[in-house]
Amino acid sequence: MHHFNKPQGQGCVFSFDIIDCENTEIRITSFNEVADLHYMNIQLGAIYTILGGTVKPTNRLYNKLNSQLEIFLQDASKVSLSDDDLTIPKHQFSFKPLNEIMQMTNNYLVDVIGIVICVDPSSTIRRRDDTKVLRRSIKLMDMSPCTINVTLWVPTTQKEGTQLQEMYHSHHVVALAIKSGRVTKDNGKVISTLASTHLFTDPSIEETKQLKSRLEQNGGDVISSSTETIDVPLQITRKTIVDIEEQTMHSKQPVQHIVKATIRFIKSNSIFYPSCPLEIDGKQCKKRAV
Incomplete structure (x- = not known):
């Protein structure tokens, strides 16, 4: 359930995705009182029969499913729990390496x-x-x-x-x-x-x-x-310091590498500083104290 506040007023929206026996996915969306009605009743993995929904083109800003359409529930729409059907998969994945x-x-x-x-x-x-x-x-x-x-x-x-x-x-x-x-x-x-x-x-x-x-x-x-x-986040390679100097000497873009080396010196006079202990609006100031 997502609550929103727009110039037209406050509201809420509830969406859930379903899959049928042909492995086709589509999103079901409801707003406000209709959303409140269905939010507590929908169970993940359960099978439902849906009647009386309105079919509209998919809004790609909010819906990333492959389906070109989505269903909107209205006051008269009915969502009923159905018996298990082995022809309908519980989940559908499209895994990416x-x-x-x-x-x-x-x-x-x-x-x-x-x-x-x-x-x-x-x-x-x-x-x-x-x-x-x-x-x-x-x-x-x-x-x-x-x-x-x-x-x-x-x-x-x-x-x-x-x-x-x-x-x-x-x-x-x-x-x-x-x-x-x-x-x-x-x-x-x-x-x-x-x-x-x-x-x-x-x-x-x-x-x-x-x-x-x-x-x-x-x-x-x-x-x-x-x-x-x-x-995956870095995709970087191990280099010697000489290699890095030669590669980045004329480069204007930052480049990340892995270096294995021995620490020879630690500059201790600038790695920390005394901060202001006062609280402003419930938060510590943390500015450098002089």
Whole structure:
């Protein structure tokens, strides 16, 4: 459910995607009172019969499905729970290899699957509007083999994120499928979850078997396997300092490299400074104290 505030007034919108026996996906959208009516009743993976909806062309600003049409529910529309039908798939994925993420444009919606090789604790960040929000970072490795960081935002931060953290720290090898994750840029390409993103842990599909079989062939060591891959966010190579000097001497664009070297000196008089301890509007000033 998404709430909005426009000059015409406040409102809310609720959307969900369905798939039929021909593997065709389409979005169902409702507003305000109709959205409130259906929001608490729609269950992920359940089968429904929908009557009385209005078919309209897809608005690509909000709907990234391949369908050219979407259905809008009205006051007279009916959404009824139906019996299970084995001809209708529970989910449909269009997985992309992680090594293709680097070439994708920001805000592109993508389906990926990989082995979870790192799960960070949840943390709180402050947005520009001064509100606080929870997030959690995980890392996936696929058959490419490449790795990529995934940022889990509310609501997946706590429920699915906590479940993944418990499974990971209990040394359970977890395959995670992400449907409709958004490609973003945060020091490289990253996949972020949206309200419409769904996470599937160890889904019963062929890709899960392939990933775990590949892992077993590599000795079953998730951590050591991940360090031998190339991270998608950076795509950088190891260089000597001499190589870097020669390559970047006439370059006007920043270039990133990996360097393995011994630290000879640390300049300690400028890595920190005393900050102002006063609070302004409930926040510490943090300006340099002189």
